[in-house]
Amino acid sequence: MPDLITPTTRLYRAWLDAHAEWGPGTHEDGFGLTSTDDVGSRAGFASWVRRLGDESARTTCRWIIEDRQVLGGIALRHHLDEYVRWAGHVGFGVRPSARGRGLAGWALGRMLDHARLLGIEQLLLVCAADNMASATTIQRQGGVLEGIRDTPLGPARRYWITLTPPIG
Numbered sequence: 001m002p003d004l005i006t007p008t009t010r011l012y013r014a015w016l017d018a019h020a021e022w023g024p025g026t027h028e029d030g031f032g033l034t035s036t037d038d039v040g041s042r043a044g045f046a047s048w049v050r051r052l053g054d055e056s057a058r059t060t061c062r063w064i065i066e067d068r069q070v071l072g073g074i075a076l077r078h079h080l081d082e083y084v085r086w087a088g089h090v091g092f093g094v095r096p097s098a099r100g101r102g103l104a105g106w107a108l109g110r111m112l113d114h115a116r117l118l119g120i121e122q123l124l125l126v127c128a129a130d131n132m133a134s135a136t137t138i139q140r141q142g143g144v145l146e147g148i149r150d151t152p153l154g155p156a157r158r159y160w161i162t163l164t165p166p167i168g
Contacts, residue, residue: 124159125161
């Protein structure tokens with residue numbers, strides 16, 4: 001059974017395995033990696049995990065894990081700022097060997113619940129125009145297509161999800 005957890009240095013090797021499966025770079029959506037993060041060393045990895053924790057008032061990052069394996073990541077950006085206007089409130093990614101199991105949709109559903117608790121009423125989700133797997137995941141969670149726009153990374157589909165307040 002998968003779980004969503006706060007990033008931790010305890011899963012350094014498991015995270016490196018997932019990172020290696022994607023290949024080099026910072027393209028794993030949902031992990032909050034930047035080009036300046038040194039995740040190849042224990043000290044750099046610990047610094048990156050600490051930075052994610054320090055940014056938790058603005059962004060909630062979670063790892064999708066199962067059996068001590070890191071299967072993916074998801075990040076919820078809490079405020080509609082300039083970055084979110086082109087990248088979206090939520091970024092998610094699942095390592096190639098774990099795709100096709102519904103993990104992204106499951107994790108997105110949990111993050112939508114978290115967004116409701118934060119009082120967020122609408123979320124923008126953006127994916128590459130040709131990424132039909134992500135588009136389908138977003139649509140299944142209630143995403144309504146606004147359109148396709150050019151972004152710094154190429155054409156992207158833009159979806160809005162309207163959240164109802166939590167019950168209780």
